[in-house]
Amino acid sequence: MARRIADLWDPQGERHDVPTFPWGLAPEGLATRDQLVAKGLRPRGKAVAQVMWFSSKSPEPRFARLYEIATASPPRPRSPGQLASLAAAMRARRTCPECGEIRTYCLPTSLGICTPCADGFTAAA
Known part of the structure; x- marks a missing residue:
């Protein structure tokens, strides 16, 4: 066809x-x-x-x-509970389970850990 x-x-x-x-x-x-x-x-x-x-x-x-477009409207504002829940979820996505540091980026799901830990460059505590 x-x-x-x-x-x-x-x-x-x-x-x-x-x-x-x-x-x-x-x-x-x-x-x-x-x-x-x-x-x-x-x-x-x-x-x-x-x-x-x-x-x-x-x-x-x-x-x-x-x-x-004429019938569209702004989204409803999120409640404080919703904002807290979203912040906690994003913090969990940025926290490395191996070193425990909170990164500025979401951890790659292919690695499951932050890139310094995956590369072997973890800082000695």
Whole structure:
């Protein structure tokens, strides 16, 4: 089957569940979730359309849901408990189990320890 941009053009939503547009041809006023987050917004409600494109990674077309920018709103502020929980989780990701130091970066999951410990450069205590 040939890959054609015309196969992705479905503004009435007849072939797909929702109105579908090729990459870069979506109407103004619609944005993907990532685009809304970049603007400091969160989508509210269901997706109203989608964009589709062909990728070399998959024989099937890929898609991204589109949300109305007008109905998007800022995210709710996090509670003090949520902030404390996130801080503890990040501290755990940065703490080396071998030397016990808290690093400025998240430990690589492939090593499970900080890079100085993996290289054998731990400081003598």
